[in-house]
Amino acid sequence: MQSPQDFSESLYESMPFPVILTDAAGTGFFLNDAARRALGWKGDGSEPLAAVLGQADLVPRLQGYAVAGRAHSHTLRFNRADESDFEASAHVISIRSTDGEAGYALLLRSLLTGGSHGEQVLLGSRIYSALDTIPEGVAIFDRDEKILVFNRAFRDGCGAAKDAVRVGATVESIIRANVGAGIYRGIVPGTPEAEAMIQSRLRDHRGEDGQVHTVQRADGRWIRSESHVMDSGEVVGLRIDITDLKAIEHELETRNRQHTKLLELLPDLIVRTDKDMVIRFCNEHYATFYGSTPEKLVGTHVMDLVSTEQPVIDELERLTPDNPLATVELAIRNAAGEERWLLWTATASFENGLPTEFVGAGRDVTELKRQHERLTEQARELQRKNEALNQFAATVSHDLKSPIRHIASFAEMILDDIERGQLDDLATHAAYMRRAAFRMQKLVDRLLEYAQIAYQIRHVKSVSLDAVVADALSLLEGHIREAGATIEAKALPPVRGDPELLRRLMQNLIGNAIKYRRRDSKPTVRIYGEGTADSVRIVVEDDGIGIDPKHAEAVFGLFQRLHQDERVYDGTGIGLALAQRIVESHSGTVALDTSYRDGARFIVVLPRG
Template sequence: MQLSPENLLKALYDTLPDPVLVVDGNRQVVAANAAATEKFGFTREELVGMNAVGLYASSLDAEEMRNAVYPLSLKVDPIHRRLDLRRKDGSVFPAELTVSRLETADGEAIGSVALVRDLSEVYKARAKRLRAEAILNTALDAIAEGFVVYDDQDRLVLCNDAYREIYALSAPAIRIGNTFETVLRYGLEHGQYPDAGETVEEQDEWLRMRLERHNRPGDPFVQHLNPDRIMLVEERVTEQNFRVGVRTDITALNKIRSEAEQLGLIIEGVKQEVYLISVKNGRIISANKSARENLQYSMEELRNLNPLDLNVGHSPLEIAEKIAPIVSGETKVLVTETCHRRKDGSTYDCRVRLELMDETPEPVILSFAEDITERREIERALARKEHEFQTLVQNIPDFITRATPDTTLTYVNEHYARFVGLSADEMIGRKFLEFVPEQHKPLLIAHLSSLSEERPLKASEQAMVDSMGKHFWYQWSNLMVFEDGEPVELVSVGRDISEIREFQTRIADQSRELELRNDALEQFSGIVSHDLKAPLRQIRLFADMIAEDVSTGKTDELAQFSGYISDRVSSMERMISNLLEFSQLAYQQINPESFRLSEALAAAWDNLAVNVVEVKGQLEVKADISVDGDRNLLTQMFQNLFANSLKYGRKGVAVVVRVHARTGPEGVEIIVEDNGIGIDPVQSERIFGVFQRLHVDEKLYSGTGIGLALCRRIAESHDGNIVLDTEYRNGARFVVSLPV
């Protein structure tokens, strides 16, 4: 019989170990499962109809949750909060609260469902973890044997001082992050291992065999070290593919001449528990000092025990099945893990190695048992540290990636994945070049190709666009990891420098503006010292001539000389007025806005209505585009260009001014051309200087030479430019360029 969905949901609801509360739109509890009544101490009847606010330990938490969930008409994702809740008896407990909308079949929100997870045990476990870390640090310092741990990439993550002291010649290379092979090669080069041989071939073969033994550890083995030390080496691989090693100094034991004495002392003095067990009756024949002290039994008491009496957690049948292969002779060596019980009832985890010795008159089993309580604690501590590291990596604001040398991603933290708009799993296996804008790929490829063993780390700045289309600047630090001269992994860290780039841009703009102002100041100094002095010299000349005539009594030319002086004064006044106008407009604060170019052109032409009528001028515009800039300044620029076209027209020919514009990836290009007398290409730059005129006769062509200088200054203030088209022959053509 198939269970209906309704009955299935009800069964889940009733049997769920975590409290579940159903709350209506008025925050009244309308349903609660058995776990909720047990956790809060209320009966179901007391909970139903109760205002959910009464379950919060803090009114602030209650208010925050109300604002997050209500009104129910708002579409919100499930809400997760950690806060304190209150039981009926007034006691408070920490909890993780998950609240989801409760909807009818047609999508109408009618309430919410709250799932409560009690965090009391989690917080207790956290406190225990902190205590355990302190114990771990103390334990490592207290261990007399050399202890070392390499991670799944065979990089050193932990070792004690005893390990460094044992391998004193290799100590400079025993650094966190170095691989076992790196440490081994360093010791080999500095004479740490006398058994490695003399020739290069012998040492290479020794290195190969030692690495193979490290990667596939088996039985403990003896290792000779310089100067004159002998170590018992035992290594194993954890479930996380970590390599854990213990080094026990047995130099003193090796000096014992008698093999019997040496064997007896080894067995009696090693830290491992050593047992000799009869295959015939399963009784313990002998046990060394470590076994007796750890188990708290005397030798006589142990001989009356069966190994099954010492094991915890396994039934006699299970143990018999486990050791059956070695008892039957099917295998000679068996390694397993179990739990031993001491005489006082306490227990400890241990790793047991059983070896069948069937060459004796009566077959026996030699058993080595190692207390692995501390080792497992260290492994758990390492696992916690790994978890903490992963949590840190996932929560820091920087982007972190790992990839193969061809940029295929093997790891991506969540922050980078969210930026791209994919999950981390969706990004892994893809090349991160896929997430780089096309125009930046060649530069990035060249940057990565330049990484070498001599310089494996380089930084670069890269423009990036997130999944929402928003632009950012990131500084990437790229580290290429090399092994044996070949790149094996690329580790990259990206940091948001958008604000820094913005500040740099502002400083560059201000520096450019200052440079322009300095140039203009130098130009202004030249104008004051040259152009403005010229009328003054003429005024002085005619004044001297008048003084001379007056002194001689001549008066017939006084009116002419005074007229010359008046003309020069008028010319100087015009120059000063135009210079003032230039200074006011050229350094006016830019107020950018978006407007239609055709509107600015029409306003500039209308400002010259009198001049247009005088020369019967015509304006042809094909520039109905939108531009960004200061409307008033750009209108003034076009007005100056139009005024030049109207002023320098051909005699007897109606002036025609044509304007057309085009847009491109770099910005806007506006072309203003006329059918006038044109400009000599040789003067294409001179015409943009202040008070630079090509026509000296002001009666024929009036002006002071300010207009085009002001046009260039206005264009440059918009980060643009204006130039004369020297190829145009049917008049004058100016090209104005404005950036996007």
Template sequence: MQPSPENLLKALYETLPDPVLIVNEHRIIVAANPAAAEKFGYSTDELSGMEPLALYESIEDAKEVGAALYPIGDDIKMLHRRLSLRRKDGSVFPAELTVSKLDSSGDEPIGLVALVRDLSEIYQVQEERLRAEAILNTALASISEGFVVYDDQDRLVLCNDAYRDIYPICNPAMQIGATFESIVRYGVDRGQYPDAGETQEEREAWIAQRLQRHRNPGEPFVQRVRPDRFLLVEERITEDKLHVGVRTDVSVLSQAKSEAERLGLIIENVAQEVYLASMTREQLISANKAARDNLQYSMEELRELSAADFIVGSTEEERAVLMAPIVSGETKVQVFNTVHRRKDGSTYPCRVRLERMDDLHEPLALAFVEDITERLEIENALKQKEHEFQTLVRNLPDFITRAKPDTTLTYVNEHYARSVGLAPEDMIGRKFMDFVPETERQVLAEHLAGLTQEQPLNTAEQAMPTLSGETLWYLWSNLMVFENGEPVELVSVGRDITEVREAQDRIARQSRELKLRNSALEQFSAVVSHDLKAPLRQIRLFADMIAEDVSAGKTDDLATFSGYISQRSEAMEEMTSSLLEYSQLAYQRINPENFQLSEALNLAWNNLAVNVGEAQATLDVEGDVTVYADFNLLTQLFQNLFANSLKYRQPHSAVEIKARARHVPDGLKIDVEDNGIGIDPEQAERIFGVFQRLHADEKLYSGTGIGLALCRRIIESHDGSIYLDTSCQDGARFVVMLPA
């Protein structure tokens, strides 16, 4: 038996999950289904007889709806509107109201039927999506690397500000929806890529190669976007066909590598494995400490091995095919993954960047090998993540935190948590400042206080101690997020820049050493061309006089002339020995250590025991401190100063020497003062020159005039200074400065 339409309509009315209200022509609710009673919190009896006005949150909305529906007539059309409604308990919910007229059997309108749909869940989903997008945009803005995403049609979906900054010339073309090819062509036409070539054919070939790499991404590669700026380009295609790219500025590393190649250096203590091999002899020439330690072989053992002894997972034929392009010279760089076997039999996956070097006496291959065990583990973990933002944040090697404006932590990635020895959940709720060294807190507080809505992002370098006791340097990027002019969140990203700072320090130290050596060479040349010629001229003069007397049969003055020659020869020999000592000091590598200053002073004094006794000299030491320097060189410096004090003393007076040490803001200050004949202030700088003597009478004051030059060379090798205190009136006072 078929149910009647009346029964079907009633069943639908009773079971419909959305509220249904029937209102008569007098604006009174005459019926409500169970869903309406449940949604509004009234019973069906309570709803019957109510005016709909009580269910509106806004009286204005009620008036507008009423004006649109009443009086009920044939011209009424269906009303569809979103507004807010109120429950019996006063709570409000967003709703979609649909109203249509209700006709009698005679097709006369007798009332209205209102269908109510609760939009709370829809709005909540929309808010969650918007909040997720805001979090993603905030994270991308705080990352220093360039980040970009293209869709499956190769159209731009998003990119962060860092990506736009990396390609400033291409920036105008980076519109959402623009294709990768159009952006690249825009940059090529305007000189964004220095390596794209000059002719149209060269540019088209470069564009084709770039598009091929983009559409079939492989290993990361280096791209030049300015004559002095290099990027590491990493690209991937996700399972849903999105093209994701990361750009990292490696300009500093490229410049450092270039310097190393020009100097012919292989950095022994870098963490990455480095090998140098002959392309013709197929033999390892050198391997740095990281390579030897990881493979567990000595250098001698490595030179006896073939590639098959420590490279596994490939045959000799496969390796030959892989190496063919670089062996033949077809390419300069080859990047590939392989597996190395250690001496104990264990293996580890690694990435090899092989570079051919042809500018030497034989073609060599320089290999940079990276243990990618951890990287592979991270990549495997990334595949298991569902959310793109979660993947990016959790697996970056940087420190990432989110905090309230007062630095109360709300999120900490695992990498940062491990560095402080805590679990991420144990750090949530604590102040960011709690994990900053006390010496850096005031500076960081001022740094964060300077974040404004106009300048919400800034960076600062910070030294951070590790759990093992070493100190690493991090570059922190801090972004303050503002809403309606008020700070709401602080996002911070820290990057380890220790190796970059060490490379800069090495280059600066090598420059200083080179400057010292060049200075020594210049002075050596000056002495050879001037000071050593004087005794030679005198020797030649007396030799000529002897020759004349011998030819004339005179012998009375021969002994005198030969004595002069002997004296000048001894003087030249002494000058030569002193000059050799001076020049060797310029090339001597210092070996600093911690010791007490009194140890060096006492040893220097004891080395002059004979001279001390003759001069009836005394030494008064004030302020014994710990010194970090080369003990032997510093002892020699003080010995030279003491010797000068003993030599240039007042007649008939006992020599008194005072040595005073004290810490000053710039380091350690040591004064060495005597009661001797003193030095003319006008000669304060000249006395530190090689063979600069202020007293012509060598019988009264002997010596070559190189002692103070040696002192300056010694102290400069320690990045310190020495000078004459011209304010000293009685005697001479030398000031030695050592850095902290």
């Protein structure tokens, strides 16, 4: 009989349970270490097989057992060298040497009757039983890529090619049998694609530990093959049915596509980052806002996009596991340079108290912001109109009573004179009544002018203040000539507003500067200003009689006259109130500079044009 190396050295040496090898004629036998300890024979091929197996018709019985296949075990009586015996179940497997000589391998599994070798026999039984209970296919290959051990799941997983799975078969023969049986979807036996797949599977088997190959079978099931190299050089092959896992993955991918589609349909800007604020996902709206694509922005730090998102960063740093939500509204310029207001809502995920990722949703609220500003401005405008109406009503009830009382009083005097027949003073009384009526008419006109300012802003545009000042000086030319006034007007930046109202503003301020002059000198009026990015500061100052700082607020009130003698400084006391009304209707301010003592200085601030 040939040595066991001619059959399978690994089979003979490596099995943890007893193994008996014999040729087809049963002339001798070889034992592995476990079998020598269990039986006590030398097992070197010099002893006849009948010494260890004394049954009649031994060779035909072995042949029949082998034909039944390794899935079946058979009860045999074994003789020890010390002349004791025992019964054990064994698998009988047909094997063939490298030169084609046939033989048998007997693998002892469970001990049925006595013997001190039972521990080793039961170990083999437990291994096989354990392997057969595993739903994943398991096989062990020796260094020559021949199969040593396999379980039922590994064999059954080969479907129509399962008969190719037997001890001593090579991994290549098993793969080719599987391809030939057509168990792989889309792989036609004999084609270059089939050969390429075979070679790929062999490379996976021969590669580094942990090589994985996933393939779909013709029956639709997905199988993942793994190869793991042991320290001894043998390879453990695993065949895992991942059909259910694939179905779950498919469902997750479907849901992910649906969620992504939903995020694309939302008008909001959606972004997800890791703990370091590096973008891991963003939708199309977010990428478009910054003039890019989602693919390009993934891996980008959010601060690389726009520095004004710092308030968002500050809010995120304040998030905690107990307070994982933050909202902030801020203005950001998009890729086109347009400023847009975004309402950001951000949330964080935490692990062990530390943030692991952030998700932000930004909603463009620019139009809402503008509408709010318009409503706010309308509310302010309505308040100004109501104030004008209230002041108008108060003025009508108070200041107009004076000329009315004059008219009523002189009318009574005329009636008394007529009744007494004294007509010498009628002309004088009538003149007083006429002057009172004229004054009342003037007051009414000025009051209407004041009250209607809020309604007259119709054409807001960029206005040249130089042109406005020139028009005002032209209308005041007579007063300037009469007073001998000197006007020093410097170039002024443009503003936004109504040119007619701005002309009346400058006419009032310059007119007042000329009117309230010192009687012993000719007045000088200076007009100058400066601009910033958003506003224009206009100064109108004179060297006249000035205004006591304690009246800095009162001078802008209706009918607030600091000089009651109209023979010296005539007027209605509405001029500065009208000026303030015009300025406020342009969202500006006007004030008396109380630090200026050489006359009066008024400072006007208006939006830049």
